[in-house]
Amino acid sequence: MTAQQAIKVGIIGTGAIGGFYGVMLAKAGYEVHYLLRSEYPAVKQNGLMIQSDVYGEIHQAQANAWNDASQMPKCDWLLVGAKTTSNPSLVPLIEAAAADNAKVVLMQNGFGVEDELRPLLSDKLHLLGGLCFICVHRGAPGIIYHQAYGGVNLGYHSGPATAEQALAITEEGASLFRNAGLDSKAMANIEQARWQKLVWNIPYNGLSVLLDATTGEMMNNPDARALIADLMQETIDAATACGHQLPDNFVQTMLKATDKMPDYHPSMYHDFTHQRPLELKGIYAAPLAAAKEAGCSMPKVEMLLQSLAFKVNQPIAEL
Amino acid sequence: MTAQQAIKVGIIGTGAIGGFYGVMLAKAGYEVHYLLRSEYPAVKQNGLMIQSDVYGEIHQAQANAWNDASQMPKCDWLLVGAKTTSNPSLVPLIEAAAADNAKVVLMQNGFGVEDELRPLLSDKLHLLGGLCFICVHRGAPGIIYHQAYGGVNLGYHSGPATAEQALAITEEGASLFRNAGLDSKAMANIEQARWQKLVWNIPYNGLSVLLDATTGEMMNNPDARALIADLMQETIDAATACGHQLPDNFVQTMLKATDKMPDYHPSMYHDFTHQRPLELKGIYAAPLAAAKEAGCSMPKVEMLLQSLAFKVNQPIAEL
Numbered sequence: 001m002t003a004q005q006a007i008k009v010g011i012i013g014t015g016a017i018g019g020f021y022g023v024m025l026a027k028a029g030y031e032v033h034y035l036l037r038s039e040y041p042a043v044k045q046n047g048l049m050i051q052s053d054v055y056g057e058i059h060q061a062q063a064n065a066w067n068d069a070s071q072m073p074k075c076d077w078l079l080v081g082a083k084t085t086s087n088p089s090l091v092p093l094i095e096a097a098a099a100d101n102a103k104v105v106l107m108q109n110g111f112g113v114e115d116e117l118r119p120l121l122s123d124k125l126h127l128l129g130g131l132c133f134i135c136v137h138r139g140a141p142g143i144i145y146h147q148a149y150g151g152v153n154l155g156y157h158s159g160p161a162t163a164e165q166a167l168a169i170t171e172e173g174a175s176l177f178r179n180a181g182l183d184s185k186a187m188a189n190i191e192q193a194r195w196q197k198l199v200w201n202i203p204y205n206g207l208s209v210l211l212d213a214t215t216g217e218m219m220n221n222p223d224a225r226a227l228i229a230d231l232m233q234e235t236i237d238a239a240t241a242c243g244h245q246l247p248d249n250f251v252q253t254m255l256k257a258t259d260k261m262p263d264y265h266p267s268m269y270h271d272f273t274h275q276r277p278l279e280l281k282g283i284y285a286a287p288l289a290a291a292k293e294a295g296c297s298m299p300k301v302e303m304l305l306q307s308l309a310f311k312v313n314q315p316i317a318e319l
Numbered sequence: 320m321t322a323q324q325a326i327k328v329g330i331i332g333t334g335a336i337g338g339f340y341g342v343m344l345a346k347a348g349y350e351v352h353y354l355l356r357s358e359y360p361a362v363k364q365n366g367l368m369i370q371s372d373v374y375g376e377i378h379q380a381q382a383n384a385w386n387d388a389s390q391m392p393k394c395d396w397l398l399v400g401a402k403t404t405s406n407p408s409l410v411p412l413i414e415a416a417a418a419d420n421a422k423v424v425l426m427q428n429g430f431g432v433e434d435e436l437r438p439l440l441s442d443k444l445h446l447l448g449g450l451c452f453i454c455v456h457r458g459a460p461g462i463i464y465h466q467a468y469g470g471v472n473l474g475y476h477s478g479p480a481t482a483e484q485a486l487a488i489t490e491e492g493a494s495l496f497r498n499a500g501l502d503s504k505a506m507a508n509i510e511q512a513r514w515q516k517l518v519w520n521i522p523y524n525g526l527s528v529l530l531d532a533t534t535g536e537m538m539n540n541p542d543a544r545a546l547i548a549d550l551m552q553e554t555i556d557a558a559t560a561c562g563h564q565l566p567d568n569f570v571q572t573m574l575k576a577t578d579k580m581p582d583y584h585p586s587m588y589h590d591f592t593h594q595r596p597l598e599l600k601g602i603y604a605a606p607l608a609a610a611k612e613a614g615c616s617m618p619k620v621e622m623l624l625q626s627l628a629f630k631v632n633q634p635i636a637e638l
Contacts (some may be wrong), residue, residue: 210529211629223628223635230622299549299618306546310530316542 004029004179010075010097011035012090013082014043016136017107019144021079021177023048031087033064033072033144035093040067042141051139053262063210073097077176079130082294083271084108084282090119097283098125099249102291103169105130107269108151111194111290113156126159126169129190131197133183135262137270147262151183155190190270196246199254201283205268206304209311211279216263219255227300229255234298238291242316278312280305281319323498328392328523329558330354331409332401333362335455335586336426338463340398340471340496341351342367342379347499352383352391354412361385361460370458371465372581389437393418396495398449401428402590403601410439420490422450428520428586429514430609433476445478445488448509452502454581456589459559466581470502474509501567514558515565518573520602522550522585524623526629528597530572535582538574548574553617557610597631599624600638 003053007030011022014034015277026032034044047061066072069092076099082090086109094104104121106113107130121127131154135147154173156166170186177184187193207228211218218224239246247253254285271278284305291298309316327594330341332488345351355362363384369377385391388411395418401409413423423440425432426449433448441448454466471494475485481588491503496503503593514609523534527552530543537543547619551570566572590597603624628635 042579207626211626212627218629221629221632221634227622227625230618230625236528300622303546303549303619303622304551306542307526307530309542310532310537310540310546313540315540 001135002029007031007077007176008033008073008099009176010078012078012080012093012097013086014039014048015083016138016144017080017132017134018023018081019048019138020050020134020136020146020150021081021107021180023050023058023144024150024177024180024182024301026060026063027058030176030264031064033066033202034096035066035069035097037067037074039141040065046142047192048142048144050144050146054146054148054150069093069096069265074102075274076102078102078104080104080106080108082108082280083276084110084113085214085277087113087117088120091117094120094125098126101126101160103128103173105173107132107152107195108282109205110279110286111198112286113282118158124160126161127157128170129155129194131193136262137265137267140313147264152177153185153187153193155193159192171259189244192239192244192246195235195242195244195287198283198287199232199235199246199250200258201266202235202287202301202304203228204258205266205279205283206308208266208269209230209272210307212264214263215258215261219259225255231300231304234301235267235287238287238294238296238298241294242290243297272312276307277314280308280314280316284308284317285316321348325390326350326396326495327352327394327418328495329391329397330596331399331412331416332405333358333367333396334400335457335463336453337398337400337453338367338457339369339453339455339465339469340400340426340499342369342377342463342468343501344495345379345382349495350383350395352416354385354388354416355375356386358460359384363633365461367463369463369465373465373467373469374526376600385518388412388415391416393421393575395421397421397423399423399427401427402595403429403432403543403598404596406432407439408434409448410436412443413444419443420445420479422447422492424427424492426451426471427601428516428524429598429605430517431605432601433509437477443479445480445490446476446490447487447574448474448476448513450512454517456586458582466583472504472512474506474510474512486625508563509563511558511563514554514563514606515569517602518565519553519577520555520585521554521620521623523577524585525627526550527585527588528591529623529626532576533582533584534580544574550619550623553620554606555607557606557613557615557617560576560613560615561609591631596633597627599627599633599635601631603627604635605638626632
């Protein structure tokens with residue numbers, strides 16, 4: 001039995017993110033269990049398939065598929081890839097699938113997602129945040145399209161660990177992903193890291209819906225590009241007001257990184273076209289509230305949230 | 320010959336606005352001449368028809384239709400109802416149709432439209448602004464749908480008149496419309512009046528395109544309504560910075576007035592659906608530039624312009 005096989009990884013919410021990382025970890029030798037709902041029969045029968053522009057086809061024909069969390073083997077690591085919009089309803093599933101002292105990693109976009117889940121989780125569970133830098137979306141049941149990247153940065157949020165143990169746990173988590181051939185770093189400050197990721201998510205996710213456009217279409221238009229830069233700057237200023245100094249020239253860094261990306265529809269665009277709820281709270285309402293608390297306004301970010309809330313009829317007051 | 324018949328009114332740009340006021344003035348006894356392009360054959364043959372929710376059907380079967388400005392009788396009053404996007408190309412037509420000392424009224428939305436046209440017009444012409452409070456849009460050639468309202472406020476912009484003469488001319492213009500049964504006032508300050516009208520035009524015109532919505536759909540949604548109020552407040556603050564104090568509680572006044580209006584698609588929505596150029600300069604870029612000059616930022620208004628510029632591919636730098 002290898003070291004990998006001794007570790008059981010549970011995937012809660014086997015969408016694009018959960019499916020991608022599950023298959024990559026399984027390929028690296030970890031024992032991976034997938035909790036599924038509507039895609040259970042397809043994955044049980046055909047396994048999971050990544051169609052990647054980077055790696056080609058990766059097919060896990062025999063996937064450990066489950067449709068009942070209470071029947072899953074107890075897992076040491078639980079990767080939560082479901083949308084933040086369903087987090088509260090995931091708590092009983094997480095608890096059912098967790099080994100004692102399991103590590104729960106929220107591999108989700110947005111801000112405040114760990115804060116929201118923490119009070120609902122039992123004290124013995126470690127809670128971490130995972131920031132995924134990846135271009136990926138779901139296809140037919142069991143099919144995942146991967147366009148680029150795949151890095152995951154982890155940070156410890158809360159749980160029974162001392163500071164020293166927390167760092168060791170975070171490093172252990174990062175080593176899982178590195179063993180699967182993916183970039184992964186342990187980060188000291190998950191909140192700062194989430195702000196940093198919002199600098200990308202805030203403009204591209206919402207504008208892709210509001211303007212019905214890909215990243216490339218927006219980046220190639222001078223006015224949309226200027227608007228993206230404005231939204232990034234508001235986010236950086238809000239992070240600063242909340243005590244998180246982001247890297248210098250970060251707007252330019254993010255714009256240049258996006259120029260090099262393949263033309264892309266962010267996840268919110270796919271949620272919109274499939275009439276799934278948009279992650280308006282984690283990506284917009286929570287950062288706006290934190291910024292306001294720190295005395296900082298984000299007018300263009302607020303307008304983006306107001307417009308999206310109207311467009312999909314998810315009132316801000318009910319997020 | 321009545322006093323009305325002694326006055327010749329030319330309509331330059333017989334769209335919804337020009338057509339509506341032309342027919343109302345003709346019905347009141349004025350000699351009205353219509354300059355037309357694509358709709359010339361239809362109007363020559365069938366005249367103009369207003370289908371009004373207020374007045375019922377008003378048919379001017381015999382309309383003086385022209386497709387060549389140089390053949391029109393010289394007119395004492397010229398009402399310019401064309402889109403601001405075509406203003407520079409209208410100058411030769413205005414000059415050709417104008418009697419000596421004619422009064423030219425720009426019955427258009429936006430800001431700075433008179434300033435832009437003035438240097439192109441001969442010195443002997445009087446230039447006025449006309450602010451129309453009306454819900455109207457074009458149907459088939461020669462058909463105008465009128466939903467509500469119809470008032471016109473006039474202000475003298477520039478020309479050979481002394482201050483006293485300017486006021487008399489403005490009063491004379493207002494009396495034309497009053498003789499046609501419409502509300503009309505002479506205003507001392509056309510620039511202030513245009514800012515006041517922008518408080519309505521800025522939110523509703525652009526958002527109707529960006530959110531694909533009617534006024535009623537937006538007003539009945541709490542988040543769109545809040546966004547509308549924010550855009551109004553930015554406009555009022557910009558007007559103040561530019562030296563124009565608008566009425567107290569003007570946001571609430573405008574919201575309440577709009578609640579009482581019929582459900583409505585503003586003119587920019589019709590321009591968008593018919594793939595005509597949007598009036599982005601007069602309604603957005605010019606007020607934004609004036610506000611910036613006065614040291615005032617309008618972030619949500621700017622975002623609306625940036626979004627629209629992308630959506631219809633009219634780069635801001637080329638407006």
